[in-house]
Amino acid sequence: MSFNQPWWLLLLVVVAALVAGxxxxxxxxxxxxxxxxxxxxxxxxxxxxxxxxxxxxTALLLVALVLLTVALSGPNAExxxxxxxxxxxxxxxxxxxxxxxxVAPSRLLAAKAAAKEFADRLTPGINLGLISFAxxxxxxxxxxxxxxxxxxxxxxxxxxxxxATGEAIFAALQSVKSLSQVLxxxxxxxxxxxxxxMSDGKQTLPGPEGENETxxxxxxxxxxxxxxxxxxxxxxxxxFGRIDLSGRSTPVPVDDxxxxxxxxxxxxxFFTAASQEELRQVYATLGEQIGYEVRRVDVSHPWLVVGTLxxxxxxxxxxVLGRRLP
Numbered sequence: 001m002s003f004n005q006p007w008w009l010l011l012l013v014v015v016a017a018l019v020a021g022x023x024x025x026x027x028x029x030x031x032x033x034x035x036x037x038x039x040x041x042x043x044x045x046x047x048x049x050x051x052x053x054x055x056x057x058t059a060l061l062l063v064a065l066v067l068l069t070v071a072l073s074g075p076n077a078e079x080x081x082x083x084x085x086x087x088x089x090x091x092x093x094x095x096x097x098x099x100x101x102x103v104a105p106s107r108l109l110a111a112k113a114a115a116k117e118f119a120d121r122l123t124p125g126i127n128l129g130l131i132s133f134a135x136x137x138x139x140x141x142x143x144x145x146x147x148x149x150x151x152x153x154x155x156x157x158x159x160x161x162x163x164a165t166g167e168a169i170f171a172a173l174q175s176v177k178s179l180s181q182v183l184x185x186x187x188x189x190x191x192x193x194x195x196x197x198m199s200d201g202k203q204t205l206p207g208p209e210g211e212n213e214t215x216x217x218x219x220x221x222x223x224x225x226x227x228x229x230x231x232x233x234x235x236x237x238x239x240f241g242r243i244d245l246s247g248r249s250t251p252v253p254v255d256d257x258x259x260x261x262x263x264x265x266x267x268x269x270f271f272t273a274a275s276q277e278e279l280r281q282v283y284a285t286l287g288e289q290i291g292y293e294v295r296r297v298d299v300s301h302p303w304l305v306v307g308t309l310x311x312x313x314x315x316x317x318x319x320v321l322g323r324r325l326p
Contacts, residue, residue, distance in 0.1 A: 001299065004074030011069045019062055060314030067307030071300040078296055085191035087127045087143045087179055088290055089172035090115060090150070093199035095134045095163040097252035100200070100241030103275055107200055107237050108159060110276035115198075116151045118283035126290065127191070129175050130154065135162035135205060137171040143179045164205040165262075166213065169195065169220035169231065176229060193229045194290055197262065198279075200237040202255040217258065221265035230268035233259040234282050238274050 003009065092115060098108040122128055127143035130153050140153040176193040206213045213219065224231050237254035244250070256272060263270035271286075273279035 001075050001077045004076060006073055008073035015065045022058055057314045057318035060310050064307045064310035064314060067303050071303035071307060075299050076296045077299050087176050087191055087193040089129045089131060089175055089195045091131045091168045091172050091195060091197045094132045094157050094159050095201060096159050096161055096243060097201045098159050099243045100252050102238045102241040112154050112157060114279040114283050115154045118287060119147045119150045121287045131168055131171050132157055133164055133168035134160035135164055137164060137168040139171055139175055142175055162204050163201050165203040165217035166215045166220045169217060173224060195229060195231040196286060197231055198234040198236055199259060200254045202258050217262055218265060221262045224266040231262055231266040232268045232286055233263040234271045234273055235259045236273045236279055
């Protein structure tokens with residue numbers, strides 16, 4: 001914790017002086033009482049009385065002064081607060097390998113369920129968009145704060161041939177730029193953006209150079225890095241996945257290496273998920289990272305509340321215990 005106006009803490013010296021003065025006055029009062037009183041009578045009068053209770057009002061007021069002084073100095077601390085401006089593009093692989101049932105009931109159905117939960121839990125003020133990709137990329141929902149269109153589009157996802165990861169990333173970048181241009185005229189400037197890419201396989205399109213082609217995934221990741229839009233990649237599935245292609249059982253092992261490279265190039269994070277539950281955990285982690293940010297916020301209110309309540313309690317106890325102000 002730090003303070004916006006720490007010089008107000010110098011008032012604690014005054015509080016310390018009041019404590020010292022109170023103790024000195026108590027000591028002097030006790031000495032005067034012993035000096036000018038009949039000890040025999042004093043003993044009878046004081047017998048059975050709880051002498052410490054008369055110090056309660058003063059103690060409460062002194063503690064209240066300490067708390068109110070701290071509140072006056074503007075204490076602040078780091079805290080997680082919801083973002084009200086950000087853009088997230090969720091990019092989901094719908095290539096044929098997503099039919100594999102190594103993740104029950106299938107990779108695609110498990111991905112749908114987790115993605116819809118992610119949409120529900122994401123901070124309401126964040127713009128969320130959806131892109132699906134197989135041989136081509138399709139912007140199904142442009143970034144919006146409405147969640148129902150995104151969830152409906154997720155529900156309607158269908159598999160298709162090939163895997164054009166680079167095209168999907170480029171489409172996501174274009175969607176982010178389009179929204180940023182719209183928001184640029186509001187005076188607040190473009191919001192921070194993130195791409196969340198979930199795939200289970202290696203890029204198959206375009207051309208022989210693969211990821212490093214002009215429209216390849218690594219090239220797209222480098223473009224994202226230039227635009228300062230990190231890509232969080234999720235490798236979903238297991239090494240033992242298989243699908244039926246033209247009556248033949250074809251292995252479709254998950255590919256971690258390329259997705260890890262995409263995340264590293266763009267400045268994002270790489271995650272693995274071998275089950276629906278693990279995928280939910282990954283999305284929950286991303287929701288925390290994207291939906292909240294750490295800021296220094298004012299925390300004087302609790303100090304002010306407790307200090308005020310103790311001051312009131314001190315005054316009340318003075319009337320109850322001594323029938324006078326302390």
